[in-house]
Amino acid sequence: MSNPPSDEQPYETDGPDGTDGTYDAAGDEDRQPPREADMAVIEAGSRTLRAQVSPPSPEDDVPGRPADPALDRELREVEEELLGRWPETKLDPSLDRMTALMDILGEPQRTYPAIHVTGTNGKTSTARMIERLLLAFDLRTGRYTSPHVQSVTERISLDGVPISAERFIETYRDLRPYIAMVDETRPHRLSFFEVLTGMAYAAFADAPVDVAVVEVGMGGSWDATNVVDGQVAVITPIALDHTERLGPTPGDIAVEKGGIIKKDATAVIAQQPADAAKVLLKRAVEVDATVAREGMEFGVLHRELAVGGQMLTLRGLGGEYEQVFLPLHGEHQAHNAAIALAAVEAFFGIGSMHHRILDLDTVRQAFASVTSPGRLEVVRRSPTVLLDAAHNPAGAQVTAAAVSEVFGFTHLVGVVGPSGDKDVRGLLEAFEPVFAEVVVTRNSTKRAMDIDELAALAVEVFGEERVQVETRLDDALEAAITLAEEEGAYAGAGVLVTGSVITVGEARLLLGPQGTAK
Secondary structure, eight states: OBOOOTTOOOOOOOOSSOOOOOOOTTOOOOOOOOGGGGGHHHHHTOHHHHTTOOOOOTTOOOOBOOSSHHHHHHHHHHHHHHHTSOOTTSOOOOSHHHHHHHHHHTOGGGSSOEEEEEOSSSHHHHHHHHHHHHHHTTOOEEEEOOSOSSOGGGGEEETTEEOOHHHHHHHHHHHHHHHHHHHHTSSSOOOHHHHHHHHHHHHHHHTTOSEEEEEOSSSSTTSGGGGSOOSEEEEOOOOSOSHHHHOSSHHHHHHHHGGGOOTTOEEEEOOOOHHHHHHHHHHHHHTTOEEEEBTTTBEEEEEEEETTEEEEEEEOSSSEEEEEEEOSOSHHHHHHHHHHHHHHHHHTTBTTTBOSOOOHHHHHHHHHTOOOTTSSEEEETTTEEEEOOOOSHHHHHHHHHHHHHHTOOSEEEEEEOOBTTSOHHHHHHHHTTTOSEEEEOOOSSTTBOOHHHHHHHHHHHHOGGGEEEOSSHHHHHHHHHHHHHTTOTTSOEEEEEESOHHHHHHHHHHHOOOOOBO
16 A cells, blocks of 8 residues: 555445435425335235245345334334434535534544445445455444445444344434434434434444444535544445535545545545546545555456356455455446455555455455345346346446346346436436336335336337336336246346335335344
């Protein structure tokens, strides 16, 4: 690794709450019922779909609803209180409220070291890989990621397992008096995301953890998570998303994302657009951070397809790691693996204080255990049904490339249910070359794109004969599976459900695998 010269040449978040994300300058709060309440209609129509699913994966770590009715009721009460606050899509770019909450809680985020992860795409998968590596080296971990796929409790994990519903409720109730104290002294109450971030930092301190892996919600500089000082700052690839809040170019967006790079930290930077790379390197110089750049200090040396994933040779900060099996699909996941490895090496001081590689067998074991629900996840066979949370053009492009590389479908049917505040045309155009047909639909939340507008846009991109419209997600899934089955058992047909983390989460409830209640 090296301190970057100033002239160095450079080499989704969807919310769970069902709100439209509009900012109200008067501070009035949109009240929306919990997302789970809207799922009754979908779940009622899911019997046929559930009868056809693959058996649940023993490694599935996405929790379902609590089996105990009383506990489920308590969790829903907490969720309703959280959802009564500003949603993740309604922002006031300031750390004032989070700083006040941390102060009144005794600065829990400073009781453990942290690896802080930002970027546009790949944050959650990279954070999960970092977590598996740290666990393999016998460290207690806390992981905070967003948004969730099925249950809000997924966002806070201890030692690789989402916290239980009981612990989630207890943590919220412990913090509620302090949250109220901050609310009373500020023009706006703490938001949904700010409260969850405070809960995560408190839960990690209470555990206690040896290291926290923290994913930024949006941006970086003013994101609620940025009250933590990560000794390693990870920046995954930057692309255009949330441009109305972060800026119109990758370089503008990088200004915000670079805000997580702190003084004397190590910045692990993925391959970036030129303007974004320049901004990030300039930020590193300003705060005297050490830089590790993909394609220079670390990277992917070789990858080949393998059954259930891919086999990698990675160059880390300390040397080469050969024959590393990663049970995730797509070239982008190989790059995420390289970034995660470099981040953990940097955390252990490799590349600066030490010049050696991590134990190879431990690294192999860690990567072989990685899961990333809703990221090219196979949830059904005959025909194959995939779920992928791509929700912007850059994410759609890498997903389309991965599907073409790995699965070899001759007839792929898309089920697309995006949020209305995204670049939906760009998303559809990225998938057009790989979708033989597309079924457009909507998820159960208010953020879902108007179905008539979506249908009109899809017809412009695909042509009328390739577009089918279904207003309910369960009907859209049935229609897509029927279209695939009509191609015959041996025709190489499949279904890809995509467009939003929310849509993927709801489809996962319908199609499985089902997480056991925690």
